Each structure stands twice: as C-alpha cells, then as structure tokens.
Amino acid sequence: MVLPIFGYGYPLLKKRSVNIDKNYPDLKILIRDMYETMYNASGVGLAAPQIGKGIRLFIIDTSAFDNEEFELNSGFKTKSVKKTFINPEIINESGDLKLFEEGCLSIPNIRESINRKSEIKIKYQDENFNIHQDSFDGIVARVIQHEYDHLEGVLFTDKISPFKKKLIKGKLKNIMTGKVPVDYVMNFFKNQS
Numbered sequence: 001m002v003l004p005i006f007g008y009g010y011p012l013l014k015k016r017s018v019n020i021d022k023n024y025p026d027l028k029i030l031i032r033d034m035y036e037t038m039y040n041a042s043g044v045g046l047a048a049p050q051i052g053k054g055i056r057l058f059i060i061d062t063s064a065f066d067n068e069e070f071e072l073n074s075g076f077k078t079k080s081v082k083k084t085f086i087n088p089e090i091i092n093e094s095g096d097l098k099l100f101e102e103g104c105l106s107i108p109n110i111r112e113s114i115n116r117k118s119e120i121k122i123k124y125q126d127e128n129f130n131i132h133q134d135s136f137d138g139i140v141a142r143v144i145q146h147e148y149d150h151l152e153g154v155l156f157t158d159k160i161s162p163f164k165k166k167l168i169k170g171k172l173k174n175i176m177t178g179k180v181p182v183d184y185v186m187n188f189f190k191n192q193s
Helices: 027-040 068-074 138-151 162-167 169-176
Strands: 045-047 057-061 082-104 107-125 131-137
Touching: 027 045, 027 057, 045 138, 057 138, 082 138, 107 138, 107 169, 131 138, 162 169
Parallel strands: none
Antiparallel strands: 045 057, 057 082, 082 107, 107 131
16 A cells, blocks of 8 residues: 655654564554555655654665666666665764765655765664664665664755755745645645644
C-alpha cells in the first residue's frame, strides 16, 4: 500500500527517532509499504519519519543510479544496494568530503549541493533483526547518510548556508502549506489542526 509522505514542516521530521524491537506491530507490512511508497515516488531512500513513524528504520534502493551517464556526470562508481536498516548507528564517516546535489521526497522540487564524507561504516539490524556492520562508499554512503539524518531529525536543508536557506524560504513555506506540485501522495503540515 502506498503511504502518504509527510512534507516539510511536520514536527516529527525534526525529532530524533526511537529504536524498535522485533515486537513492533506489523513491521514486515510497514517495510513492504515503505518500499512501495518509495518506488511510487521515484525515490532511492525513505525513512520512517517521512511516513509519520518516529522509529529508527529506513530503506534504500540505489539501482536508479546504475548507469554510465550518472557515473560520468557525478564521478561516483555505482553498485546497487537494496537494503533495510533498523536501529542503525553510523560508527564512522571517513574519506573525502564530496559536494553533490541532493533532494528529498519530503521537500519536493528543491535540490541543493550538500557536502558529505565519501565513506561510512554502519551497524544496523535487518528486517529479521540480525545484526550487521558494513562499510559503504560513494553514492550508497550518501543515500544512507541522508536517510540516517532523517532518524536524527536532520533534513538536508539544515546543511545549507543561511544565505541559500533564505533563498529557498518561500519554496519551503509553499511545501508547508501544500502549494507544491507533486505526483505522489503527501501529507502537508497545513492540513493538521
């Protein structure tokens, strides 16, 4: 089932999420619905706070970046990763800082260049609560860092300069009030009492 994605301005998007355990109700259904929602919105990652759940869960599928043109234009070598991350903890960020334009399903039609480290090491649980510790680099590391930020209550717009934030202030306000064209289902902050 496709779930509505919560837009910029929802207080939950600015709160740190909580860990869950294997008793979390209907977790497999939630994960399935998150993948369906992400694909419906043509995303490469989706964090639980973006669908109104304040839990430490995100999913990624970077296969959209698997083409030679992307590699040539971005400088990233690509290798698809489709994975579910539960209760993740980034242990280390290393490598060079790399500037790359990011967007977010909760902040439609805004893209900004963000600096991120090129390599990460992350500890997490999969959908069966098996513990993993893996290293990722390139575009996969970036997508993971972006989704992980959601669990920390951080949006990519929090990482831009005050000047750039001032330039997009009107666009952010439009997102909060639902005055933005999107081709997927969204919940906007203005609709809440």
